Amino acid sequence: MIHTYQIITAFMGSLGFSILFNIKGRKIGYAAFGGMLAWVIYLLGGLWLSGEMMQYFISSIIVTFYSEICARIEKTPATTFLTAAIIPLVPGRALYYTMSYAINGRFGDFAEYGSHTVSIAVAIAAGIMVASSLSRVFFAVRSYEFRHHSM
Amino acid sequence: MLTKELLSYILDIGEQMLVSGAEVNRVEDSISRICKAYDAKRVDVFTITSSIVVSIQLKSGNTLTQTRRILKYSTDFDKLDRLNNLSYYICAHTPEAEYIRNEMEKVGTTRIYGPVVQYLVYGMIAGSFTIFYGGDLNDVAVSAAIGMILKLAITFIQRVDKNVFFVNILCSFVVGMLGFLLVRIGIGHSFDKIAIGNIMLLIPGLALTNSIRDIISGDTIAGLLRLSEAILVALSISFGFGLVSVFVGGMLK
Structure with a gap:
């Protein structure tokens, strides 16, 4: 249920965050769905991946691809979608506990918590x-092919 | 033909892009594409998070150099989208300087969501993440209320001083104190869930994602600058909470 x-x-x-x-317009929907996707992938990843870091890693990979694709559809920078969609993965809780133990x-x-927080941040990065x-390479190859076909 | 006036407008575009949340690579790329479209012989752009320097060599042999210092950021992806489209249009059609000035005026007056929506959204985000991290209904109500007060606090504190660290220390102090008091009175149940919900509002998510994207595109200096800024913001959030624990005599659980 949780x-x-x-x-x-x-x-x-x-x-x-998309509103902030x-x-x-339509881009809000894409961005918010991206945030949901990030957490769904994270939870699904928990079913067969061992280790939280891998979950964060895979999830941020998929969300980044998702943002790059949305960016091509909507013809706007990918940062727009990525920034809002990555939010649920941001280690707010780990950061809080790290800080609270320090205090x-x-x-x-x-x-322990400090290295945990840093490792999550590194996994997302x-x-x-x-x-x-990868998407740079992919889209570069595609535009190269496109140019050659159109010539 | 590239004139001083035109170059200044081109820099305006670059400056506004950076301020609204573009990566350094996009800013440099847009500026140099536009200058090339206007027949510059050679374009050198250097951008970091706080400054843009452009030097262009004209076909006539003259050189034009202008710089901009960026002091304040305010994320606005709608503006970034318009600027992006404008820069594509300029590359394709190379309009007169007058046209760019008019378009930039239009971009400057883009609408942002009204204050009521902003306050509600602050409450919604704080409340959402309190549930997300396992808070109960009381915690959500407290957290959403503190989220809205946080927005108020940010607005006021920014009038006094716009320094990011100062703002973050004071804001997290406000969040911590209110959270502590409301839990002590008995309205809220778990201080940590309430605090985490509100911390999500302060966390420098954009700086972090953009710094990584800058580093990948090869703009290591700009990326590292943004990264260290993000880390300092995270630290100042903790200092704010540390201050609370000094006031209430230790033990924030």
Whole structure:
């Protein structure tokens, strides 16, 4: 049940950020759906992947591809969709606990949670990097083919 | 023909793109494409998060150089979309400087969502993430209310000083204090869920995604600048919460 709530609220969270980032019209829908997609993939990943980092990694790869495709459909920068859609993956909770342990002087827990937060951030960054690089190659190849056909 | 006036408008486009949330690569690319479209012999653009420098060599042999210092960012993807389309149009049709000036005026007056919507959205985001991380209905109500107060706080604090770190420290302090008080009174149940919902509003998500995208496109300097800014913002959020725990005598659970 918590997962259903999470999927719905991931949608609403990304929807909210799309409005704050002043995304207009149909693009809001794409961005908010992207946020939901991010969390669905994360949860599905949990079924057969071992390790939370892999879940974040795969999920951010798919969301980045999704944003690149939406960007081509809507002819607008991919950042528009990616920024709003990646929000549910942002490690807010891990960051909070890291900080709270630091404040309370529980340095063992702090080190554990701190490295956890950093590793999530790295996994997301790596996912975006991999997917962006791949889609660059993919779209470059496609436009190259396109030019040669049209000539 | 590239004139000083025209180059200044082209830089306006680049500046506004960067401010609205474009990656450095897009800004540099747009500026150099436009300049090339106007028959510049050579274009050198250098952009980092806080500055744009453009130097162009004309066919006549003269050189024009202009720079812009960027002090303030405000994410607006609708504006970015319009600027992007405008820059494609300029590349294809190379219109007069007058036309670009008029278009830029139109872009400058794009509509943003009204204040009521903004307040509601702050509440909605904070409430959503409180449920997302497992809060109950009381927590959601408290969190949404604090989210709206947070928007109010941001508006006021930004009038005093626009420094990002200052704003974030004070905002997270406000969130922490309110959350603590409301939980102490007994309206809210778990302080951590309420705090996390509101932290999501402060977290520098855009800076993080753009910094990674900058690094991939080869703009390592700009990417690292943005990344360190994101880390500093995250730290200042923690300082704000640290301040709360000083006031309430330790133990924020």
